[in-house]
Amino acid sequence: PLRIVWVGRLYREKNPLLAVEAVERVRRRRDATLHVYGSGVLWDELWRLARDRPWLVLCGPRSWSEIQEAQAAGHVCLSTSLRDATQIAILEPLARGIPVVSTRVGDAPTHYVSASLQSFCVDAADPDATAAAILALASSYARHGEEFAANAAQLRSRHARGAGRLSSLLEIAAFGEPASDRA
Numbered sequence: 001p002l003r004i005v006w007v008g009r010l011y012r013e014k015n016p017l018l019a020v021e022a023v024e025r026v027r028r029r030r031d032a033t034l035h036v037y038g039s040g041v042l043w044d045e046l047w048r049l050a051r052d053r054p055w056l057v058l059c060g061p062r063s064w065s066e067i068q069e070a071q072a073a074g075h076v077c078l079s080t081s082l083r084d085a086t087q088i089a090i091l092e093p094l095a096r097g098i099p100v101v102s103t104r105v106g107d108a109p110t111h112y113v114s115a116s117l118q119s120f121c122v123d124a125a126d127p128d129a130t131a132a133a134i135l136a137l138a139s140s141y142a143r144h145g146e147e148f149a150a151n152a153a154q155l156r157s158r159h160a161r162g163a164g165r166l167s168s169l170l171e172i173a174a175f176g177e178p179a180s181d182r183a
Contacts, residue, residue, distance in 0.1 A: 010040030
């Protein structure tokens with residue numbers, strides 16, 4: 001089965017219920033499991049759903065290293081967030097070359113550097129689009145895996161200058177130009 005990993009706080013704005021709905025639609029076409037990591041106010045509701053869905057595995061909260069291992073062991077990471085400014089939850093697996101399907105909120109679209117990967121960043125709250133993206137990824141997994149690996153290299157390069165880039169932005173905000181441009 002296709003192993004789908006969802007990581008986050010179990011709150012409405014992170015929308016893990018959409019993940020369940022999308023994977024139900026994926027399962028109409030192929031075998032898949034959904035492994036949900038995290039805790040929060042939706043735990044009981046997800047627990048009730050999991051009783052009738054043996055493919056829905058609630059893993060609870062885990063350490064950062066355990067989450068990294070879980071994401072690496074999956075075929076695809078899934079983010080179904082309705083609202084986010086910064087999507088660190090997808091940036092980390094993407095920067096490691098792990099395929100990710102996410103909703104198009106916050107900075108998520110900027111993490112899909114390659115135009116060929118933009119279709120894996122879908123409209124929020126659309127289980128059909130989410131399921132279609134997962135199925136498209138699975139249908140040509142090797143090719144897309146290579147594209148995600150190339151995307152990861154670009155993300156690592158872009159973010160390798162993080163501290164220096166932040167300093168430049170702060171200088172621009174304070175002085176109108178970076179120190180390197182001032183005489």
